[in-house]
Amino acid sequence: MRIRREQPSDRPDVLRVVHEAFEGGPDEPGEVALTRALFDDPGYIPEFSLVAVVSGDVAGCVIGTRGYIGDTPAVGIAPLAVARAHQRRAVGSALMWALIGAAQARHEPALVLLGENAYYERFDFAPASRNGIEAPVASWGQHFQALVLTDDPVAGRFRYAAAFGL
Numbered sequence: 001m002r003i004r005r006e007q008p009s010d011r012p013d014v015l016r017v018v019h020e021a022f023e024g025g026p027d028e029p030g031e032v033a034l035t036r037a038l039f040d041d042p043g044y045i046p047e048f049s050l051v052a053v054v055s056g057d058v059a060g061c062v063i064g065t066r067g068y069i070g071d072t073p074a075v076g077i078a079p080l081a082v083a084r085a086h087q088r089r090a091v092g093s094a095l096m097w098a099l100i101g102a103a104q105a106r107h108e109p110a111l112v113l114l115g116e117n118a119y120y121e122r123f124d125f126a127p128a129s130r131n132g133i134e135a136p137v138a139s140w141g142q143h144f145q146a147l148v149l150t151d152d153p154v155a156g157r158f159r160y161a162a163a164f165g166l
């Protein structure tokens with residue numbers, strides 16, 4: 001497996017992987033439209049849009065976009081997606097560790113996401129409220145999680161990139 005930055009030519013494959021990972025009914029999952037919108041969002045950060053390539057095929061992807069905790073820049077992660085045939089083979093973990101490493105290298109103070117606690121705690125994410133970081137939607141509760149990478153205080157309400165429509 002190789003983790004690398006997403007290239008514009010990967011985008012059809014990225015959309016396919018997101019579709020496959022999130023599909024649950026006849027309609028296109030909302031995450032596909034979100035991903036398309038993120039590619040055009042001013043908050044899109046190419047260094048934080050990664051793909052996992054297995055035997056020449058895009059098997060997974062993760063996107064981190066510019067958001068803000070109060071006035072402090074931070075990274076909002078979504079989507080993280082792994083094609084069904086490649087799930088449970090550490091592709092998601094490799095993408096997450098690569099993104100966390102890239103964020104540390106760029107001195108990003110924090111990463112946030114909405115997701116299952118049981119999955120993201122392995123990357124040291126914890127409910128954001130424990131760090132005084134508020135979800136944009138209160139009902140997300142403990143599923144809104146943060147990984148704080150700085151010793152400086154970061155607290156306040158998180159604002160996602162415009163494409164999230166929140």
Ligand SMILES: CC(C)(COP(=O)(O)OP(=O)(O)OC[C@H]1O[C@@H](n2cnc3c(N)ncnc32)[C@H](O)[C@@H]1OP(=O)(O)O)[C@@H](O)C(=O)NCCC(=O)NCCS
Pocket residue numbers: 021022080081082083086087088089090091092093094114115116118119
């Ligand atoms: C969630 C997802 C990204 C994980 O990717 P992956 O490559 O399959 O994960 P990894 O191989 O790195 O890790 C596998 C572990 O994660 C666990 N896991 C996978 N999905 C999980 C979930 N939704 N909740 C809790 N644990 C989960 C597996 O049980 C497995 O645990 P184990 O290591 O104890 O056996 C992938 O399953 C996926 O794309 N799912 C559909 C889309 C989605 O839910 N995206 C995340 C949005 S929050």
